[in-house]
Amino acid sequence: MSVACNLCGRDDSETWGRPKDGLRLVRCRNCGLIYVNPRPTPEALADYYRKDYFEGGNYAEDVLRERMYRMEIARMLPWIGSRGRFLDVGCAMGKFLSVLPDTFEKRGVEFSSDAVRHARESFGLDVRVGQLSEVGIERGHYDVVQMRGVIEHLQDPRREVREVRLALKPKGWFVLNQTPDLGGLAGCLYRERHNQVKPREHLYYFTKATLSRLLTEEGFIVRNVWRPYWGTPYAAPWRDFPVFLFNLVSGRECPAFPGNMIAVYAQKVD
């Protein structure tokens, strides 16, 4: 199905990069948002996530992921404080919430009922099934709402960001913790070969500019921007830098590289 730009509402886009996985990537001529268009129907997308989407992790990957979560938490605490009501939107199996300090009152929202069952059984977490806009979340209730690696999956990011604002207390924090950034070197040089361009699951691709515009228009102030690479468990500069050059000229996919991902801490106005 064909969709208009989620950021500015226009339906005037040009091809961006080459088709990938049989899907076209376009860039809005008006605001620069990159997105998949046309894209699979909501039914086809639901089907895609039903097929063991959250399975297949192995022990080594889990260890790396947990180290990454600890790093992210250490970085966000000076901004968001170390207590309060924390809502993780798209919390998957609840691993991030399980690592978050218990000084927080934790809650999750997740549309995969299999993942929700796991989050409840393994970690005893309070998780609701569905999209944020569907689950009837409390208004003005949360100190922090996080989306980690989530906004790029959404069918209507603006609608969900609006819901985040409603769920937050005045001056509450919206932590967009990790989404692909196509405004960096890899996005410019590699385009669809950026390692986070996965059109079957990632429908929207932001840059600092497009993400900031969305947040500002929906009543947030961007307080901090982080491009995680250095010091993360996924970074190996002695390997990534030569591979970046080699893969660029040989037509392969981009490795982990500075600027591939972005995290934004935004605060609700008023």
Ligand SMILES: [Zn+2]
């Ligand atoms: Zn646009």
